[in-house]
Amino acid sequence: MIANIKPKEATSIINSLIGGVVPKIGVQHITVGRSDEINAMVAALEDVKNGHSMVKFWIGDFGSGKSFILHLLNTVALKQKFVVANADFTPDNRLYANDGKGQALYAAIMDNIAIQTKPEGGALPTLMEKWMEQVLMKTAQDNNIPVTEIRAPQYLSLIQTGIMATIAELTDVGGFDFGTVVMKYYEGYINDDELLRRNALKWLKGEYATKIEARQDLGVREIINDLNYYDMLKNFCKLFVSMGYSGFVINLDEAINLYKISTGAMREKNYEKILSIYNDCFQGKVSNFYINFAGTKEFLENQRRGLFSYQALKSRLEANRFESSEIRDFAQPVIRLLPIDNNEIFVLLKKLKEIFDINYKTDIDFDDYDITQFMEEIYNKPGAAEFLTPREVIRDFLNILNILRQNPAFDKRKLFGEIVISDERPSDELMAGIEEL
16 A cells, blocks of 8 residues: 555646656655665665765666666655755757856756755745845844844845855855845845846846846846856755755766767867866865766767767776676766666556555546556566566556446457557667667
């Protein structure tokens, strides 16, 4: 019996998995066969909470569960009071660029910031207002001003001084403009000036395209761009920790899109940025910062286009030579995700049947024997060994349950017989395989 699942989580799980994507919430209810990986997450988060920083690479084949692992990491991190953000690499989002693609990645990260009370993202305004309240309380206490009076107009300059002093302590690069924008945010917050508050938030999220526009709206000289966005992420990390959070976790999925950058020089610049982040984290240049990359084996190991094409990264990311499929090392920067086995798939499908019934308030006639029959049918189909992934098994299973929910008298065995296996790998996976040949 699945305990403590909320209706919202059940709906998110079923709708997302039918759509072929990982649910944003509730993944802890469908976790099977990843106890070692979860233990590695918990240990890493504990280190980061204690002031360390790190980078992890989650590597696996298409459909092996990379995105699922990142969403599970979100859930664990949020419970441990981390600020978490997720973003996907795309042709328009990358780590290094000179045409706005780095800024676009930053904007995606900031737009998806989550905390435990807002796990679905969009938490930056909540965090800023919480920090404002902390500054207000500290300023009132330091100056013996009643808390009920600290928002009065005569104390505005005092609050501004407090904001700038705090920002100066936290920031290494871009602190003046960052502090100026935060003060504008405070002015909008305290005076109910929604436009000013929204413009300040726009700057903080990296959404200004030109300096002229930002200067007109906020009176600042700089904007967040391709060159300085990483420094701003580190500034925010320090800000979050100063507020009492454990640290800042950033999850970056679909790293195959870096592998796919057509220009060799630009691809190398992106890998150079990964190296810079890696060195910052493991050399102690930044604290309480945890960045995860998820990608395929080709993204990591391809000698022409992958991370291993960049020698400085290859020397850092090569596997522990003593590791095997039976003896794993989860402390190293690269964690390879092995497929979950058939017994674990069976347990997962049992959980999904229960969640499906909870979501639709039904009790479909589909017992353990039926699940076994479904698995035998799908895994014995032509092409299953080459192309079948847990994602497709789950989607077919839930699609059958949906048919039976709406057509209770239909013969489930007939549905099993209609299962067809096809190669659903994305084109980049196919191209990677061709290149290896």
